[in-house]
């Protein structure tokens with residue numbers, strides 16, 4: 154039987170300090186790229202990969218995310234009364250099926266590993282996906298779907314991987330793939346934010362994971378890693394010799410929307426591809442580039 158993943162965790166408990174003051178009263182995950190919040194892209198990607206249950210690990214000040222995925226009766230009534238059919242359809246598409254969405258609070262932002270561990274009782278004893286909304290991926294086949302296809306065949310742990318320049322390896326979790334090439338590579342080792350010059354490769358882990366539930370036991374040790382945070386990478390590394398573990402060099406472009414320039418680039422790239430806005434956006438970019446030169 155093919156392996157299947159039904160549940161996804163969306164860790165949204167971070168502080169978003171790099172976007173202050175924009176994120177003082179609004180979660181980073183609600184920042185819009187063109188016309189939809191970052192978290193909506195992540196949820197849509199999960200839906201496209203067959204995910205049925207959506208678990209958000211939230212923190213203080215994140216209630217806008219709960220409101221976003223809920224009915225807004227007044228707004229829907231108003232749009233219906235004004236016959237704004239398209240806007241109403243867009244709004245209804247954001248909804249998730251009742252009972253298939255859950256929220257759990259990460260009381261302290263102790264790191265990504267800790268956020269994932271906070272969802273352990275809701276996930277239970279089955280494989281699950283993790284999506285970080287600030288990694289936005291533009292792809293013909295959604296990134297998590299590409300990974301779910303690999304998971305269906307191979308099982309075990311599957312993480313998204315991307316080549317990065319030498320000078321950037323110290324910003325990421327880095328994969329030791331034992332020199333293998335190709336789209337699907339065995340993971341032989343993982344190291345979080347290696348010091349300059351000590352990275353085992355240029356293959357970085359980005360914010361998409363399909364993990365086996367045993368990772369919760371490892372996270373339960375609550376050991377602090379790089380930056381004094383409980384790191385998901387460290388817990389995953391302990392599964393490598395016990396379970397199948399693969400990195401998928403996915404097809405697509407990833408934008409780091411946790412960073413201002415990355416966020417700006419994502420807005421430009423998505424606007425250029427947008428059905429209605431694309432031509433206008435391209436003209437605008439040509440005009441601004443012309444003015445600047």
Ligand code: UTP
Nearest residue numbers: 164165166167168169170171262263264265268
């Ligand atoms: P980041 O490292 O980008 O941290 O987290 P951050 O707090 O969100 O943002 P900055 O650096 O202060 O601007 C990567 C992902 O892990 C989640 C974040 O929400 C983001 O999706 N995260 C991080 C948690 O859910 N909890 C944590 O304790 C830390």
